[in-house]
Amino acid sequence: MAVDFAIHYLPAATQAGGVGGDWFDVIPLSGARVALVVGDVVGHGIAAAAAMGRVRTAVRTLADIDLPSDELLKHLDDVVLRLTARQHTDHFDQMDRGCTGVTCLYAVCDPVSRCCNLARAGHPPPLVITPGGHAELIDLPPNQPLGVVNVSFEAREVQLPEGSLLSLYTDGLVESREWDIDDGIRRLRKVLDEGAPMLEVLCDRALTSLLPSAPADDVALLIARTHALDASQVAVWQLPSNPAIVATARQQATEQLTSWGLGDAAFSIEVAVSELVTNAIRYGREPIKLRLIRVVHDDTCDLSCEVADGSDTAPHLRRADPQDEGGRGLFMVAQLTDHWGCRYTPPTAERSFGLKCLPRHRHSLINRGGETTRPDGCDPVPPFSSSPSDADAPRAQQTASLFARKVTQLFLSVIRVIGNRQ
Structure with a gap:
């Protein structure tokens, strides 16, 4: 804190x-x-x-x-x-x-x-x-x-x-x-x-x-x-408004997490960076800035990822219809992180997305129960249960989490292929 x-x-x-x-x-x-x-x-x-x-x-x-x-x-x-x-x-x-x-x-x-x-x-x-x-x-x-x-x-x-x-x-x-x-x-x-x-x-x-x-x-x-956070705990990149920069932003974020010893959080942050930077390029305007903040506690580490741009409009999480080709980016960010939101930074009227995730696998985040909060308008992740008994609940949670992770990895691979072709 x-x-x-x-x-x-x-x-x-x-x-x-x-x-x-x-x-x-x-x-x-x-x-x-x-x-x-x-x-x-x-x-x-x-x-x-x-x-x-x-x-x-x-x-x-x-x-x-x-x-x-x-x-x-x-x-x-x-x-x-x-x-x-x-x-x-x-x-x-x-x-x-x-x-x-x-x-x-x-x-x-x-x-x-x-x-x-x-x-x-x-x-x-x-x-x-x-x-x-x-x-x-x-x-x-x-x-x-x-x-x-x-x-x-x-x-x-x-x-x-x-x-x-x-x-x-x-x-x-x-x-x-x-x-x-x-x-x-x-x-x-x-x-x-x-x-x-x-x-x-x-x-x-x-x-x-x-x-x-x-x-x-x-x-x-x-x-x-x-307290104050020194330069070793904060990483900032200025990004041009060019879709080709998304792949570079993902790579820079992953390298920074590796240097911090937070490789377990790389997948979540990589997806978040892809979605948020793409959102800022598509709907916002320059200057665009990516910032990672690491806060170390006694036995845990909080990681914040922020993407800011010069737009004066706020993004909104919405539920995409099955036939929609877009509209799922913020939903993915919400599912892969503990918190997300938007704030304005006067006087430049920047909008920024902030999220925090622990350097653990996704099933550990789900198992946090009441400690995990969700964005406004989203329900908490419900507990999984395949029978009246909850004995198999942890296995069901891990299975569902693994499935979601594999689907998201496939989606991210598609993004990378498209980015390389550009």
Whole structure:
């Protein structure tokens, strides 16, 4: 993941049992990026908690389609406005009462570019500590809270060297009866300047130093340490808009995977590169770029493949009729990978396909069960069973996977022959 993080939540000491509207989230995104989210729904009690759950779910849904931080807050603002408007209808739900006054801070960290894109809606500004530096506020436009007025939001992008600490928090941590929010932020900066060997220890120290024994408001604190991917973990190729380049792109991707020791993933990536580069050449426009990203974990390795072009249209997965000659490329990509999707990269309005696959055989991916997610509009791969007993299920899965692999290999061979003839 692009960051290491620690999260602490402390409920308020109120008659409502401390239930409040503060929330946090860490959401993996395509291209090895990660989104950090902290928000606050005004109030306490079950209504505020229910509203928080709705808003948090909306954030995850919007993050899944890879919106920029300012656009995500705009769509989230529309969601909160609709929930708030229900209070004035005949179908008013008591759970909607908590959707008045919502703040949020959304940040996306990219370990490849080492940039962090942030936007906030009425939320306290984040703090950042660069290696060897001091805690400083990131200058972000405050914008209006969500659901107050229909306005646009402004984002900022900052460079974060590897090892920087990013602190996101709610106002309950820095505001109290004893001091205002500015004094609280200064106290938090002092604690962060002291540092700690572990993020969990730093979170504990911040809560202990700033909060009384019985806080009047619930508190959420998220501290993340950024990582960076060096050139040995990223491979990029600029491609001309020429169908003959597809074979070269496949060869370059396969050679790169071999050098990384990920030969088991070569087949899936080779098919994906063929389909995605062909799609970009046929329907997009230059510049066309192919990028492979390798992220090594303790016992696994995530591999992302992205193809970007200068078009402003988005591809869509569709179900091809038996008599159709095309329309199966994205379906093949979806079947051979764990995830796939599309995102826009301003200001060039590029579209890019991102996918991740583990360096294992395809039947291992199928057997991951609930951990495997599928693209929007596609059902999960159903379990195979030839009898009421599931004893033969693994063999059936492997057989079906082997059959699909052989069919795809035949299709790829045809593509290669056509490419060589051209």
